[in-house]
Amino acid sequence: MTQAGWGTPREDVGIVLQGRNGNAEPLILGRTGRSLRLLAVGLLLILGLACAPDRAARPNILFIMSDDHAQRAVSAYGDSLIETPNIDRIADQGVLFANSFVTNSICAPSRAVLLTGKYSHVNGLRDNRDAFDGSQETFPKLLRAAGYETAIVGKWHLKTEPTGFDTWRILVDQGQYYNPDFIENGVTVQRQGYVTDVITDMALEFLRARDPEKPFALLYQHKAPHRNWMPDTRHLERFAERDIPIPPTFDDDYDGRLAAAGQDMRVADMYLSLDMKLQRDVYETETGTGGHPTYDPTAGWEDDYRRMSDTQRAAWDAHYDPINAEFQRERPQGDALARWKYQRYMRDYLATVASLDDNVGRLLDYLDEAGLSNDTLVVYTSDQGFYLGEHGWYDKRFMYEESLRTPLLLRYPAELDAAIRQDALVLNLDLAPTILDFAGVRVPDAMQGASLRPLTSSLLSDAPWRDAIYYRYYEYPHGWHSVRPHYGLRTEEFKLIHFEGDLDTWELFDLSVDPHELTNLYGQEEMRVVQEELHEALRALRLELGDAAPN
Numbered sequence: 345m346t347q348a349g350w351g352t353p354r355e356d357v358g359i360v361l362q363g364r365n366g367n368a369e370p371l372i373l374g375r376t377g378r379s380l381r382l383l384a385v386g387l388l389l390i391l392g393l394a395c396a397p398d399r400a401a402r403p404n405i406l407f408i409m410s411d412d413h414a415q416r417a418v419s420a421y422g423d424s425l426i427e428t429p430n431i432d433r434i435a436d437q438g439v440l441f442a443n444s445f446v447t448n449s450i451c452a453p454s455r456a457v458l459l460t461g462k463y464s465h466v467n468g469l470r471d472n473r474d475a476f477d478g479s480q481e482t483f484p485k486l487l488r489a490a491g492y493e494t495a496i497v498g499k500w501h502l503k504t505e506p507t508g509f510d511t512w513r514i515l516v517d518q519g520q521y522y523n524p525d526f527i528e529n530g531v532t533v534q535r536q537g538y539v540t541d542v543i544t545d546m547a548l549e550f551l552r553a554r555d556p557e558k559p560f561a562l563l564y565q566h567k568a569p570h571r572n573w574m575p576d577t578r579h580l581e582r583f584a585e586r587d588i589p590i591p592p593t594f595d596d597d598y599d600g601r602l603a604a605a606g607q608d609m610r611v612a613d614m615y616l617s618l619d620m621k622l623q624r625d626v627y628e629t630e631t632g633t634g635g636h637p638t639y640d641p642t643a644g645w646e647d648d649y650r651r652m653s654d655t656q657r658a659a660w661d662a663h664y665d666p667i668n669a670e671f672q673r674e675r676p677q678g679d680a681l682a683r684w685k686y687q688r689y690m691r692d693y694l695a696t697v698a699s700l701d702d703n704v705g706r707l708l709d710y711l712d713e714a715g716l717s718n719d720t721l722v723v724y725t726s727d728q729g730f731y732l733g734e735h736g737w738y739d740k741r742f743m744y745e746e747s748l749r750t751p752l753l754l755r756y757p758a759e760l761d762a763a764i765r766q767d768a769l770v771l772n773l774d775l776a777p778t779i780l781d782f783a784g785v786r787v788p789d790a791m792q793g794a795s796l797r798p799l800t801s802s803l804l805s806d807a808p809w810r811d812a813i814y815y816r817y818y819e820y821p822h823g824w825h826s827v828r829p830h831y832g833l834r835t836e837e838f839k840l841i842h843f844e845g846d847l848d849t850w851e852l853f854d855l856s857v858d859p860h861e862l863t864n865l866y867g868q869e870e871m872r873v874v875q876e877e878l879h880e881a882l883r884a885l886r887l888e889l890g891d892a893a894p895n
């Protein structure tokens with residue numbers, strides 16, 4: 345078994361050049377694990393090397409963020425669940441980060457990390473109950489101060505009003521899929537249409553009306569594919585006949601993983617009303633358990649249905665009436681019910697992604713038509729990943745791979761090569777410094793991430809980079825899904841997690857042989873040396889990040 349070897353060069357993980365710009369094969373950039381620490385200052389000194397001569401002084405920024413979008417549901421990441429040709433355009437013409445992670449896999453906290461470039465314990469937003477302190481420094485504020493016209497359209501979800509934007513048009517809280525309510529520069533307005541289309545219309549309105557004398561920074565943030573996955577009418581049939589493959593870990597028994605056993609986020613327990621969209625006379629005869637003990641799953645779902653126009657509702661009913669009838673006829677139970685729910689969940693989830701991809705295409709087309717593509721840095725990411733049936737789950741929160749990972753694509757033709765795949769361990773924490781760096785704005789010392797810009801060029805592929813990431817999740821016992829608070833360290837090969845509180849258990853996975861994280865190796869004699877090294881690295885990283893009570 346290979347040991348991690350922190351702090352020393354890894355000769356076996358070099359840069360692998362498997363093609364050049366323009367070839368079918370992507371250019372693959374790897375990283376030597378030269379140092380555990382971020383060396384952001386050193387990286388800043390060599391940035392000039394990456395500048396191509398035709399680069400604009402200040403690129404426009406288009407920051408695209410979806411909500412709960414798993415890497416597996418972006419076809420550029422290589423899975424066959426769905427084709428996302430428009431999102432893939434960003435990867436085909438830019439950089440795909442294959443190992444992109446979040447620091448706290450839950451919605452509002454992740455958004456705060458993205459805005460501030462700081463971990464949750466520093467920016468103060470640890471879980472979904474907290475409100476964002478809008479007085480703190482964020483990358484949109486810094487861009488605005490540097491002369492950018494700034495805007496956010498779509499999902500905000502941070503409780504306090506946006507700060508640092510010339511224009512803001514945000515969904516109220518989580519937002520609705522149909523005919524949603526927005527707060528537009530302080531005024532609440534209901535907009536007609538499907539949420540993903542409406543947000544894109546707003547993005548286009550901003551771009552068309554913007555000040556042409558200034559570069560723009562547009563945060564274009566979607567509700568989709570967040571629960572409860574209500575597809576647009578034009579995508580209702582898209583996956584209706586598709587038999588979605590069941591993940592190999594769907595029937596996980598959580599052996600050796602107490603926190604995994606203690607969660608409340610199994611597909612088998614999804615609500616028949618909220619999640620499955622069954623009608624009241626159908627679901628009232630069943631007990632749809634799970635989700636949240638104090639939440640009425642009929643309320644939100646029936647409100648969303650009532651918001652539809654007659655035309656929308658007619659299309660909706662034409663699709664879901666036969667599903668209700670089938671359920672009443674078949675009455676699946678036990679494993680059959682869990683599998684029936686999985687198919688229903690995935691078909692709706694993927695249909696909301698299809699709309700998302702269409703709309704990303706509309707915006708990329710506009711950039712092309714307006715002659716803006718070359719000088720615009722496009723970022724595509726999600727606030728975190730999501731379980732698409734792995735371990736039998738939906739939702740996120742855990743430090744296990746499927747929710748720890750998030751899609752991350754960058755495109756900036758004026759500077760970056762096309763079709764680059766980067767394997768370095770990167771974080772959502774890095775995006776604020778990255779955007780500021782590309783914009784030529786000094787990255788504040790207080791930001792804890794590092795610019796990804798040196799990772800986007802083969803010229804700079806020897807630059808040092810981190811070889812471990814730190815993660816921490818807080819939301820327990822309040823909140824949804826009963827996931828215990830935990831923190832941990834992930835290296836290229838290993839993951840060490842400490843579940844705090846009543847469980848107080850450790851987990852250790854060797855990702856090189858156990859990518860699904862089914863075998864907890866913590867405490868096993870053959871892991872003794874690795875385990876101690878991981879503990880030491882975790883202690884050091886917590887101390888460095890100011891989140892430590894090391895002993």
Ligand code: CA
Nearest residue numbers: 411412451727
């Ligand atoms: Ca989310």
